[in-house]
Amino acid sequence: MSIAQLIQDAWNNQAKWLIVLRPLSWIYRAGFLLNKKLYQMGIKSSYQAPVPVMVIGNITVGGSGKTPLLIQLVNYFHSQNVRVGVISRGYGGKGPFPAYVDLESVPDIVGDEPCLIVQSTGVPMVVGSNRQRSIEYLLSRHELDLIISDDGLQHLALERQIEWIVLDQNRGLGNQKLLPEGYLREPPSRLNTGTVIEHAAEPGSALNMHLEVATPYLLNAVEGTPFNPADNFYAVVGIGFPQRFYKTLDSMGIYQFQGHEFPDHYDYEITDLQFEDGNPIITTEKDAVKLLPLLKQNPDFKREIWVVPVEAVLSPGCYEVLHQQLQQLGIQIS
Incomplete structure (x- = not known):
């Protein structure tokens, strides 16, 4: 640890x-x-x-x-x-900054939360530690x-x-x-x-x-059975307060899960998703942004990964x- x-x-x-x-x-x-x-x-x-x-x-x-x-x-x-436009520090991203975030951006460059925000809203967004430069860059491309x-x-x-x-x-x-x-x-x-x-x-x-939970969806292209809350899950989570995610799972009637916690904004490796049995993984939308590029790099990975979407x-x-x-x-x- x-x-x-x-x-x-x-x-x-x-x-x-x-x-x-x-x-x-x-x-x-x-x-x-x-x-x-x-x-x-x-x-x-x-x-x-x-x-x-x-x-x-x-x-x-x-x-x-x-x-x-x-x-x-x-x-x-x-x-x-x-x-409206959005600026962010882009924590976890490597830059160079300021960086414009679009649907093709990846977490390694701009950070995981900016990718999630743009994928969810399509909002014009720039990330970087210098907020003034980020705002100037954003306004150079959009009237806001x-x-x-x-x-x-x-x-x-x-x-x-x-x-x-x-x-x-x-x-x-x-x-x-x-x-x-x-x-x-x-x-x-x-x-x-x-x-x-x-x-x-x-x-x-x-x-x-408060956060309302929608029906989980599959992150990868694995052909599996419909989502079953009675399954045994590996709860893979890399957020600041993982206990909130566990409470969300409880509220969904998902009681059989084994928590695997990682630091906030964690850079996953494929080995983090490998377990001895074939039980599915369940995770957050923020983590899914990090996991999707990893799955594209490892097309042979077949374990189901379910994502729990939430809406404020x-x-x-x-x-x-x-x-x-x-x-x-x-x-x-x-």
Whole structure:
């Protein structure tokens, strides 16, 4: 097990030994506050794009449901004739950056989440660590009304007009400690400065979302029987919070599975999919983006790989707030 996976497991279990990392958390906090102060004093400058920017992010490390939310918003904007584009860091991609993402892009170059976003929406998208260059590249190719920044909540070099912060109630804030003692990128007080979208099956806020699961589909061309939730599965998952996927499987009546967890944005090898018996694999759409090129490179691989698609469902309150925020920016919803 890697150190990163060890710490990830400790965060999820709120292990007591994490207290030994507290001095590093103090250093992280000091660096974070210093950087914030430099921007407030004008010593560091922020880039203001010529069109409004909406940041969708979180204050935690690991999955929160941010990507399904972004996909749902992009599709909604398309239905309302709002010209939207997306920028992202492209984590896990090797570049060169900035890189334009299209249907031919591969995760090795642009990252897995950007591939999933574009495949799901067809949205114009550019990835790269320099958000200003990404926006300029995007605007050189498209006339847009709004740009969504996938993540980047802590990227103070980019001015933004709207901030949506996704808070997954399954994970909560853990031990409420900053990195690396806990999985917080920012203090809990940061939730007071943006629009918080609660990701929960039983939310306590009017601004909430949940994920609806559709029927799993086969990733590979294996000819097999129809999907059977009573099968024994290998749950192959490389996301920030794999327990959410396991809960999803439980909700689908899939109780017989053996979890095989990998680090977030993991680069799979074909050996990761090889097991002693012929039982099928079940995985997430995000992982499927990484697995599909691997299957193309290994056409003799015959094991069934089922993908569980999910869709974010937003409460009416989310759309009401969104309309108000867009109206203040002069963006009309049709």
